[in-house]
Amino acid sequence: MADPLLVEVGALLREVAADVVVPMFRRLDAADIAEKAPGEVVTVADRRAEELISARLRRLRPGSVVVGEEAVADRPDLLRHLRGTGDVWLVDPIDGTANFAAGRRPFALMVALLTDGIPVASWVYDPLAGTMAACRVGAGTWLDGTPVRSTGPVPEVGALRGAAMTQFLPPATGQRVAAGGGRIGELLPGQHCAGREYLDILTGAQQFVLFWRTLPWDHAPGTLLVREAGGVARRFDGTDYHPADDDPGLLVASSAEVWDEVRAALLGG
Structure with a gap:
């Protein structure tokens, strides 16, 4: 993975994870955890990691804007930049904060870069597993420094394995999925x-x-990684996902053929 941008941001995430995030894992006090919204927690590690990542990203691309999950909690108007011009960084300092706060794995650090509203690069790092994925539009996806493709022979639907986040599904949709x-x-x-x-x-x-x-910091990085590896990320109606759209419902699959099989099985068409 010789792309300087992919290497530099990847190194930043490794550094912040090693210096801030992992040292606080399973060492948080009650005072280190707060509820920023009903059912949504934030920790001192989230806030410190976002501060460090954001400052370095601004220096990396002078004039760029950072839209961080914790910053948006205080300033929702920052989301307007997702359809703006220039370079915009999306930052999720600790994805899986509920896991992190409870002393459970997994959790990840994630960043995506949008240029003129289009996702062009992304990074996802699981520090406990030591797994780093990064991609640049047109250059493919790299997993721990090796090019990776998610496509391959399409299993029969009865051999597929995947996850469904049913907690927030509307009752009728949840019943169809079940x-x-x-x-x-x-x-x-x-x-x-x-x-x-x-x-x-x-x-x-x-x-x-x-x-x-489909909060943008949760999905902009991963959807681009999967797409650049040959997969798809689409709304339930088949339209492509964009991080500025706040419509609910997202199905991501290793290939278009798998997407079709899973949609038919779980959503009825």
Whole structure:
């Protein structure tokens, strides 16, 4: 992976994980954890990691804008930059904060770069597994420094393995997914860490993942990684995902053929 940008941002995520995030894992006090919204927690590690990552990204691309998950909690107007011009960084300092705060794995650090509203590069790093994925539009996806493709022979639907985040699904959709799960080889409940779900598609541990909530910092990095590896990330109606769109529902798969099989099985068409 010789691309200087991919190397530099990857090194930044490794550094922040080693200096800030991992040292606080399973060492948080009650005072280190707060509820920023009902059911949504944030830790001192999230905030410190975002500060460090954001400052370095601004220096890397002078004039760029950083849209960080924790910054948006205080300034929702930052989201307007996702359809703006110039370079915009999306930052999720700790994806899977609920896991992290509870002393569970997995969790990940994630960044995506948008230029003139178009995702052009992304990074997902699982520090406990030591797994780094990075991509640049047109240059493919790299997993731990090796080019990776998510495509391959398409398994029969009964041999597919993937996850469905059912917690937030509307009741009718949740019932369809539950009923269709019997047609899938293995339907997993999810790991409460979108970054790890995307990595598992790249490693071949699973072939798909279904989400309802589509917050941009959760999905801009992973969807680009999967697309550059040959997979697809589409709304339930088949339209391509874009991080500035806040419509719910997202199905990501290792290939278009797998996407079609899973959509038919879990969503009925």
